[in-house]
Amino acid sequence: MDFPKKLLIPQKTIFEIGSVSRLAEESLEYGPRGLVVHGNSLEKDGKKERILAHFSSSARVGCFLRAGGEPTLTEIEAVIRKARSARVQWIAGIGGGSTIDLAKAAAGLYNAKEKPVFYQEGGRLVRKGIPFIAVPTTAGTGSEATINSVIINEDKRVKLSIRDESFLARKVILDAGLLKWMPLTPMSYAAMDAFVQAYESYISKNTTWLSENLALKAIDLINRNILPAYESGSEENLSSLLLASYLAGIALASSRLGVIHGIAHPLGVLHDLPHGLICSVCFIPSIKLNRGVIGKKYEIINKILGEDLKDRIEKLLNSLNINSPFKGKRSLEKEKVIEDTLASGSTAANPRRIERGDVEFMLKELF
Numbered sequence: 001m002d003f004p005k006k007l008l009i010p011q012k013t014i015f016e017i018g019s020v021s022r023l024a025e026e027s028l029e030y031g032p033r034g035l036v037v038h039g040n041s042l043e044k045d046g047k048k049e050r051i052l053a054h055f056s057s058s059a060r061v062g063c064f065l066r067a068g069g070e071p072t073l074t075e076i077e078a079v080i081r082k083a084r085s086a087r088v089q090w091i092a093g094i095g096g097g098s099t100i101d102l103a104k105a106a107a108g109l110y111n112a113k114e115k116p117v118f119y120q121e122g123g124r125l126v127r128k129g130i131p132f133i134a135v136p137t138t139a140g141t142g143s144e145a146t147i148n149s150v151i152i153n154e155d156k157r158v159k160l161s162i163r164d165e166s167f168l169a170r171k172v173i174l175d176a177g178l179l180k181w182m183p184l185t186p187m188s189y190a191a192m193d194a195f196v197q198a199y200e201s202y203i204s205k206n207t208t209w210l211s212e213n214l215a216l217k218a219i220d221l222i223n224r225n226i227l228p229a230y231e232s233g234s235e236e237n238l239s240s241l242l243l244a245s246y247l248a249g250i251a252l253a254s255s256r257l258g259v260i261h262g263i264a265h266p267l268g269v270l271h272d273l274p275h276g277l278i279c280s281v282c283f284i285p286s287i288k289l290n291r292g293v294i295g296k297k298y299e300i301i302n303k304i305l306g307e308d309l310k311d312r313i314e315k316l317l318n319s320l321n322i323n324s325p326f327k328g329k330r331s332l333e334k335e336k337v338i339e340d341t342l343a344s345g346s347t348a349a350n351p352r353r354i355e356r357g358d359v360e361f362m363l364k365e366l367f
């Protein structure tokens with residue numbers, strides 16, 4: 001298949017160093033009242049003030065500072081409350097994947113009649129939300145290019161998507177200047193998440209010519225820039241990672257992912273560990289599981305990398321100092337992890353049909 005049956009991509013993508021200064025002109029198109037959802041990183045060195053200084057005095061722009069961690073249903077409700085009380089006309093998310101997911105869901109559910117949990121459980125969204133603008137400050141999740149928000153349901157202790165086509169960002173601002181101050185550890189986790197996403201969407205069962213080519217470009221960019229970015233963090237390296245993450249996001253939006261993302265969600269909730277870290281350490285087990293069925297694709301990836309994929313990932317994890325956080329620990333609620341992994345939409349896209357024994361194999365490799 002050359003082209004996905006349906007392709008949803010943001011209306012406008014700006015890819016330029018310093019382009020965050022254009023948030024004001026780009027968002028005011030939707031009205032003078034807006035809400036900027038952001039994380040702690042924007043609080044430092046006057047970054048937030050510099051961005052907000054571009055808004056005219058007639059604009060009414062509020063801010064919602066996130067506490068950190070991965071977004072929950074309760075947090076979406078808090079953002080929606082704040083947005084509704086100011087009658088905002090748009091919401092922007094400036095931050096990592098969690099912040100983008102949170103802002104996206106809040107904008108998407110701004111006019112919704114029911115609570116967010118209703119939509120997470122598959123309820124239909126009738127009244128669509130307000131425009132959402134995504135400004136990623138990490139190169140990782142690709143959330144700026146997708147229609148879903150991954151949200152923790154605290155009561156059920158699951159991490160599930162809320163999705164609707166109307167959630168897609170109207171505009172995306174890719175400004176690698178925002179990545180410069182990022183601490184090395186989260187930067188490496190995020191970049192490895194992007195690598196995993198590119199790999200899983202490339203080998204996915206639902207792949208198309210379009211998603212394969214975007215994913216391969218992302219693999220090439222990440223492979224060439226991840227270590228230089230980790231070591232020196234030049235703007236060019238960071239721009240390449242940011243672009244790769246965005247391209248992988250577009251690829252996965254139509255191809256979906258694979259067993260790594262299927263198992264990463266339950267493990268992330270139960271062990272309270274960063275998503276990118278879990279994805280990183282699931283990479284090798286997934287290669288071992290899938291290698292026999294992906295045949296030629298494995299060789300194509302090797303050609304791009306200039307070496308064997310498994311060897312390359314082992315070396316990268318070593319250079320980035322990423323080790324399994326599970327080694328020596330007890331595997332918590334194994335039955336729940338297996339059930340959630342088998343029920344996951346990501347697992348369903350894995351090229352090899354995943355059975356119970358395959359999830360058990362992955363857990364054995366990780367713990």
Ligand SMILES: [Fe+2]
Nearest residue numbers: 141193197279
């Ligand atoms: Fe991911």
